[in-house]
Amino acid sequence: MLITPRSAASCTTSTLAARKRIALVAHDHCKGFLLDWAERHKAALSQHNLCATGTTGQLLSKRLELPIESMISGPLGGDQQVGAHIAEQKIDMLVFFWDPFEPQPHDPDIKALLRVAAVWNIPVASNECTADYLLSSPLMNxxxxxxxxxxNAYLKGRV
Ligand SMILES: O=C(CO)COP(=O)(O)O
Structure with a gap:
């Protein structure tokens, strides 16, 4: 039996530019890993536009000395802010080192962020190894x- 994707009828295509808009996010116990990863890949990251949740962004801009747009801190709404930018197609890629060992007070926001990234089909790295694979992809540049x-088709079907 041929299974058609449920959402096939309401899909279109969009182009991620060569210069990507990358959101960087890490939970507290993972911030060190993200900072080290970003420093290792500083040259590659400098080819793109970077943004981050509040604390992650402050730490990254100190370490990398690259322009990074810092949003609100995650527990105060930053995950939702990043998610909104993804839905508005203002973010092309998400590197989110979320902590698999610690419960987070804003868990619903984290789930919502990961969900909206899946909805809008952007590349997501949730750990260092995947982030290495993503950055080494020829599609990055x-x-x-x-x-x-x-x-538009979605709305048309609803009103
Ligand atoms: O909590 C976060 C992601 O869920 C990250 O937020 P901060 O970068 O402000 O620590």
């Missing part, structure tokens, strides 16, 4: 067409 929800 070239335009890349990806499938996204067709919002």
């Amino acid at each position: 070239q335009p890349h067409q990806h499938r996204i929800p067709d919002y």
